[in-house]
Amino acid sequence: MPSIFxxxxxxxxxxxxxxxxxxxxxxxxxxxxxxxxxxxxVLAFALHIPYADSFGHRGASHSILFAALMAVLAALLHRRLRATAVQAAAFAGLCALSHPLLDALTSGGLGVALWWPWSGERFFAPWRPIRVSPFAPQFFSARGMATVLSELRWVWLPLALAVIGWRAIQRAPVDSRT
Structure with a gap:
């Protein structure tokens, strides 16, 4: 997984x-x-639920169904979120879905149960450039630092460039000669 941050x-x-x-x-x-x-x-580890179990790490909570449930919850809470129901659902659902998609780009683990409960198969993306993050006790180690650098290179920098590019396009003057 990429780090929680x-x-x-x-x-x-x-x-x-x-x-x-x-x-x-x-x-x-x-x-x-x-x-x-x-x-x-990750609480599943403390409950002795095996990693590969449907309710283990990267299981049910890393599915499209889970993201859809987050979208429904956000839609129900849209007034508190100061958004329309559609906006709240779309934003929360997309954000929840980003989690397993980022995890699928990592170099370790068992993959993500993206299609749970319809399939227990776990998936990885064909290209996996992001180093898998060590769990909490080892996060502040050389391996943890390598993970942070990998995340900066493959997630934060491309997103920052995309945001800058998008904002530049939005501010570009419109040619009125058409």
């Missing part, structure tokens, strides 16, 4: 790319939570 990159990039005020602060916070929440499944 890097899962926040997608909602933050979407917020930076959007027009000011388009994504409210409560909606941004919900998006960050939705993007990070799938990794709460």
């Amino acid at each position: 890097t899962h926040a990159a997608i909602p933050l990039a979407l917020w930076c790319a959007a027009d000011r005020g388009r994504i409210s602060t409560p909606l941004l916070a919900a998006g960050v939570v939705a993007a990070m929440l799938p990794d709460a499944d």
Whole structure:
């Protein structure tokens, strides 16, 4: 998995790319939570649930169904999130779905159960450039630092460039001679 901090990159990039005020602060916070929440499944280790189990790490909480449930929850809470139901659902669902997609780009683990409960098969992306993050005790190690550098290169930098490019396109003057 990318580090928990890097899962926040997608909602933050979407917020930076959007027009000011388009994504409210409560909606941004919900998006960050939705993007990070799938990794709460690490509690399965403490409960002695095997990694490969449907409810183990990168199992059910890393599925399209889980992202859809986050979208429905956000739609129900849209007034508190200061957004329309559609906007809240789309943002939270996309942020939640970004989690397993980023995890599928990592170099380790068992893959993600993207299609759970319809399939227990775990998937990786064909290209896996992001170093898998060590768990908490080893995060502040040489391996953890290599992970951070990998995430900066393959997630944060491309997202920053995309946001800058998007904002530049949005500000570009329109030719009125047409």
